[in-house]
Amino acid sequence: MNVPCVRVPREEGEATRSDLADADLIDDDYEIAVEDGNLYIPVTDAEAVPDDLEVVRRTADERETQTRPADLLGFDPSYERLGKAVLLDEDDPDRAREIADAVLGSDLPVETVLNKASKVKGETRVRDWELLAGEDTEVIHREYGCEFALDLAEVYFSPRLATERHRVAEQVAADERAFDMFAGVGPFVVPFAKRGAECVGVDINPDAIAYLRENACRNGVEDRVTAICTDVRTVVPSRVDASEGEAVTERDTKGAPDYENWADRIVMNLPHSADEFLETAVAIAGDDCVLHYYDIQHEDDPFGPGERAIRDAAEPEYDVSVETRHTVRSYAPHELNVCLDVRLERSSA
Numbered sequence: 526m527n528v529p530c531v532r533v534p535r536e537e538g539e540a541t542r543s544d545l546a547d548a549d550l551i552d553d554d555y556e557i558a559v560e561d562g563n564l565y566i567p568v569t570d571a572e573a574v575p576d577d578l579e580v581v582r583r584t585a586d587e588r589e590t591q592t593r594p595a596d597l598l599g600f601d602p603s604y605e606r607l608g609k610a611v612l613l614d615e616d617d618p619d620r621a622r623e624i625a626d627a628v629l630g631s632d633l634p635v636e637t638v639l640n641k642a643s644k645v646k647g648e649t650r651v652r653d654w655e656l657l658a659g660e661d662t663e664v665i666h667r668e669y670g671c672e673f674a675l676d677l678a679e680v681y682f683s684p685r686l687a688t689e690r691h692r693v694a695e696q697v698a699a700d701e702r703a704f705d706m707f708a709g710v711g712p713f714v715v716p717f718a719k720r721g722a723e724c725v726g727v728d729i730n731p732d733a734i735a736y737l738r739e740n741a742c743r744n745g746v747e748d749r750v751t752a753i754c755t756d757v758r759t760v761v762p763s764r765v766d767a768s769e770g771e772a773v774t775e776r777d778t779k780g781a782p783d784y785e786n787w788a789d790r791i792v793m794n795l796p797h798s799a800d801e802f803l804e805t806a807v808a809i810a811g812d813d814c815v816l817h818y819y820d821i822q823h824e825d826d827p828f829g830p831g832e833r834a835i836r837d838a839a840e841p842e843y844d845v846s847v848e849t850r851h852t853v854r855s856y857a858p859h860e861l862n863v864c865l866d867v868r869l870e871r872s873s874a
């Protein structure tokens with residue numbers, strides 16, 4: 526049959542497949558095919574495919590009938606896939622159990638089923654999980670040609686940000702110095718390092734830093750990655766007292782490396798409170814630095830508060846120019862998760 530297919534380079538295949546699956550656009554009646562380094566993903570509605578993806582018409586093989594969870598349940602359950610885990614967000618324990626049983630009885634290649642048992646919380650943004658099937662909460666996840674091990678019960682991770690991380694990674698050049706202030710298990714740091722950048726990833730969660738080191742090794746970039754477990758406000762010891770007060774002066778900064786004026790690129794993925802860390806970001810920024818600032822704001826003015834906070838922290842030391850105002854996804858009713866890509870150039874005045 527001649528059907529519309531999204532064509533993507535093979536290394537982008539899994540992330541694109543997952544985005545299309547989230548949008549319910551994959552045509553399960555046909556096989557996904559690989560040819561000449563590209564993946565061809567059959568879609569149900571070519572018009573609904575995002576503009577940045579290429580759609581071609583192509584002969585596709587009909588799929589052998591596979592049993593999906595929906596076939597066993599009689600309704601289409603909502604879930605995310607992460608490696609060989611299925612992640613549910615069900616309040617009703619009976620319904621969660623029913624879906625878990627259907628997932629395990631289906632033809633999905635799944636070993637673990639987890640149900641969200643709390644919101645993300647605290648400084649480390651980790652949530653509680655109920656283990657409905659499987660041995661533990663550790664998974665191996667692949668996105669855009671990188672492989673990540675992580676334990677969902679110990680670290681923050683969201684597969685939904687894969688496309689956004691790739692958007693940023695594509696801007697990274699081989700000779701740059703990139704600093705991720707809230708690095709988690711390395712989903713920005715590892716692809717940046719794969720492009721040849723020298724990277725520093727900081728996180729306050731020791732488990733995240735252990736996984737970041739492991740993931741750097743898994744992806745063969747350990748020589749270009751420095752992973753530091755600390756409150757990121759301590760990485761510029763010369764500025765600590767002046768900028769951040771008690772929270773940090775209590776912590777031991779003796780002998781710590783000093784990253785003042787170090788970075789060509791900084792990632793700040795701590796929406797809700799990134800503004801509290803802008804003085805540190807400005808201290809880390811080199812003379813010409815791009816800042817990727819993540820924020821969650823009301824849809825009426827999603828970019829204004831972040832831009833004002835960045836200007837307050839960086840001007841007049843730096844000339845500030847916003848290069849991109851980008852909506853990552855909707856976060857809650859009337860709230861958006863956004864990213865500002867901002868260039869900071871040390872002012873000559």
Ligand SMILES: C[S@@+](CC[C@H](N)C(=O)[O-])C[C@H]1O[C@@H](n2cnc3c(N)ncnc32)[C@H](O)[C@@H]1O
Binds near residue numbers: 648707708710711
């Ligand atoms: C939203 S997660 C982002 C993780 C990663 N960048 C990602 O995209 O998966 C924020 C991370 O910031 C870390 N964090 C929170 N406060 C911090 C601080 N003061 N210094 C360093 N890391 C911190 C948390 O432990 C968490 O891993």
